[in-house]
Amino acid sequence: MSKAGPIRLAVFASGSGSNFEALVKAIRKQTLEAEVALLVSDKPDAFALTRADTLAVPSVSFYPKQFPSKEVFEREVLDHLKEADIDLIVLAGYMRIIGQTLLEAFDNRIINIHPSLLPLYPGKQGIQDAFDAGDKETGVTVHLVDEGIDTGTILAQEKVVIDPDDTIESLEEKIHAVEHVLYPEVIQTYIKKLQKEYA
Numbered sequence: 431m432s433k434a435g436p437i438r439l440a441v442f443a444s445g446s447g448s449n450f451e452a453l454v455k456a457i458r459k460q461t462l463e464a465e466v467a468l469l470v471s472d473k474p475d476a477f478a479l480t481r482a483d484t485l486a487v488p489s490v491s492f493y494p495k496q497f498p499s500k501e502v503f504e505r506e507v508l509d510h511l512k513e514a515d516i517d518l519i520v521l522a523g524y525m526r527i528i529g530q531t532l533l534e535a536f537d538n539r540i541i542n543i544h545p546s547l548l549p550l551y552p553g554k555q556g557i558q559d560a561f562d563a564g565d566k567e568t569g570v571t572v573h574l575v576d577e578g579i580d581t582g583t584i585l586a587q588e589k590v591v592i593d594p595d596d597t598i599e600s601l602e603e604k605i606h607a608v609e610h611v612l613y614p615e616v617i618q619t620y621i622k623k624l625q626k627e628y629a
């Protein structure tokens with residue numbers, strides 16, 4: 431981490447990749463002092479990979495079920511991260527549990543964004559769960575990733591009001607709009623913290 435040059439991020443995405451694109455655009459607007467050196471996906475048909483091609487960001491994708499175990503899969507991923515000299519892993523709609531191989535190699539250097547006010551509604555459908563519960567508000571959480579699911583140290587949260595006339599689609603739009611601003615801000619702050627620690 432003490433090396434020269436910008437912090438090198440690997441973004442992990444399984445789906446659309448709008449948060450990935452927001453991070454790249456924040457870097458190009460110079461509001462995030464980092465470099466997205468690699469996009470990693472566990473879904474070779476993920477639209478995030480198309481966004482990476484359009485944005486000229488190197489990418490790699492995998493079929494996890496082709497590997498005999500999560501450990502073997504993550505060792506392959508880790509080889510690519512080392513080759514790209516990655517400093518920080520940023521999960522952005524990555525719908526796969528991070529195992530011990532990556533957790534140990536990137537201790538306190540894996541961040542996730544989750545579309546609920548954790549500890550409320552962890553898991554894969556945070557937006558739907560809050561909507562179905564009839565809550566008047568939900569929000570976005572950015573947290574460190576640990577061995578639990580959405581149990582890592584919370585770095586930031588922002589509330590989002592659920593209006594009576596909201597649909598699941600309109601709520602998703604409001605959540606994503608918050609994410610696309612909050613995530614780059616939180617990562618910038620965390621990078622500065624890491625750089626001080628490693629100085």
Ligand SMILES: Nc1nc2c(c(=O)[nH]1)N[C@@H](CN(C=O)c1ccc(C(=O)N[C@@H](CCC(=O)O)C(=O)O)cc1)CN2
Pocket residue numbers: 521524525526527528529542543544552553554575576577578579580581582
């Ligand atoms: N070790 C951790 N890994 C991940 C975390 C975390 O907090 N700790 N956050 C998730 C994101 N996520 C919710 O925020 C989440 C993603 C995926 C799952 C899940 O049950 N996935 C299944 C199915 C995977 C598949 O079939 O594609 C699984 O991996 O077994 C729950 C929560 C990212 N990873």
Ligand SMILES: NCC(=O)N[C@@H]1O[C@H](COP(=O)([O-])[O-])[C@@H](O)[C@H]1O
Pocket residue numbers: 443445446447448449450522523524543544545553554555556605606609
């Ligand atoms: N459990 C993790 C989880 O639900 N993550 C959520 O997936 C979406 C990815 O959107 P994107 O692919 O457009 O960035 C985001 O809303 C993110 O919070």
